[in-house]
Structures are given as C-alpha cells and as structure tokens.
Amino acid sequence: MNTLVTKLEQKWISLTLKQPWIAATAASKVSLSTIPPEPVIPSKKPFKVELVGGKRHSWCTCGHSRKQPFCDGAHKTRAPGLSPLRFVPEKDSTVWLCGCKHTNNPPYCDGTHKQDFILSAALHEHTDS
Ligand code: FES
Numbered sequence: 001m002n003t004l005v006t007k008l009e010q011k012w013i014s015l016t017l018k019q020p021w022i023a024a025t026a027a028s029k030v031s032l033s034t035i036p037p038e039p040v041i042p043s044k045k046p047f048k049v050e051l052v053g054g055k056r057h058s059w060c061t062c063g064h065s066r067k068q069p070f071c072d073g074a075h076k077t078r079a080p081g082l083s084p085l086r087f088v089p090e091k092d093s094t095v096w097l098c099g100c101k102h103t104n105n106p107p108y109c110d111g112t113h114k115q116d117f118i119l120s121a122a123l124h125e126h127t128d129s
Helices: 003-032
Strands: 047-051 057-059 085-087 093-097
Touching: none
Parallel strands: none
Antiparallel strands: 047 093, 057 085
C-alpha cells in the first residue's frame, strides 16, 4: 500500500510540475491567436476559373499570392497566420472564385465584393519583384 501511494504521489508530483510548462505553452499560443490575421485585397472582382474534378485546388486566403485566386505559398512569409483553403470539386466545372478574400462562402464569390467596405478599401499591390 505504501509503495502504491508513493508511486501515485510521484506521478501526481510529476504531473504537477509539468502543468505550469503546459499552461505557459498554451497561454503563449492563445495570446498569439487573439488577433485574427486579415487578408489583403488582391482584386475587387471574382476570378472565373475552370476547376478539374477530383483534383485538389488551393484557394489563396491571404491575398498575397501572385497566382490569384490560387495559393503560391506567399502566406508563409507575408501572412503566417493564414493558410490556403484546400478543396476538391467533384467534377469539372467553371466557377467564380472570390478575389476580394472576404466572401462568406469561401472559396466562391458571394457578392461581398460589391459592399462599401470592399469598394472603398485599397487594392493590395506587390512591392517587391
Ligand atoms: S470577389 Fe470576393 S465576394 Fe466576390
């Protein structure tokens, strides 16, 4: 019985000592994610694209890609908090993908680009080569 209690105490002590480290790690992640990253606006109109059924496509969510409306990996350096939206259409189709990056039905255009906050916003311009 004494051995069992000792083992349980060691486990409890071990867990107790680990908790502050886990809490500190979690706390730092929480504080980093409290400010949601905002995309830039590469276009105030949607992009008409031909999608291939069964193929994975990566729609740019940050707006920094030079291959709009698709991802070119620019988010890794320009918007580390954002990732592309990956999707696989069931069949070949022609669709309008959002270019303003503010649609409520990603990756598809839902007309949000016609709203004042998009019309009055600045378009993103690439500053480097
Ligand atoms: S281009 Fe973004 S909602 Fe139409």
